[in-house]
Amino acid sequence: GDSVTQMEGPVTLSEEAFLTINCTYTATGYPSLFWYVQYPGEGLQLLLKATKADDKGSNKGFEATYRKETTSFHLEKGSVQVSDSAVYFCALSSGNTGKLIFGQGTTLQVKP
């Protein structure tokens, strides 16, 4: 069945460091790919998405490119801030069911 694998956390960075969180997927067909973020004490929010190969999703300085050849959707940010500290979830949705399959989540901690 479809699945999503994320890099293990926690990831600890200093402010202004470069961030990469790896995400790879297994799916039949052509899924849509998402990054969700969960800030401490808050609900899950959509950060960015890409619906077809080579699409780049971007939001709040974060980017991820849908790479069909490597079945990846890695999240990047050039300069992280303390306020980016959160749990990040990679997810996919295939077909018209709307169902999301989530990776295990990666905790990011940014220190001043």
Place this chain on the structure above:
Amino acid sequence: SAVISQKPSRDICQRGTSLTIQCQVDSQVTMMFWYRQQPGQSLTLIATANQGSEATYESGFVIDKFPISRPNLTFSTLTVSNMSPEDSSIYLCSVTAGSSYNEQFFGPGTRLTVL
């Protein structure tokens, strides 16, 4: 987008009892889902709540344990029945809005602790 509210926001329950969680959306939505997030874990889909018919459950989840209702296009309930400590989790409602199946909005979640 859609604004989603859930009640209760949190509860502490005794083993063997049941709790019903409500999910209210501010607009009519196509699809509604219920997810579970166990402590320190990712989200797992419990079921798709179908308007006017029985919910569609994922493998490992059954109607007797997690009965779901969806009487209209803006409201759904999830009941956690005969609870045990293993049911301690955050339960989240989510919806897709408009004609796109490609974007889901999540409610704030209900944090359940079973003693």
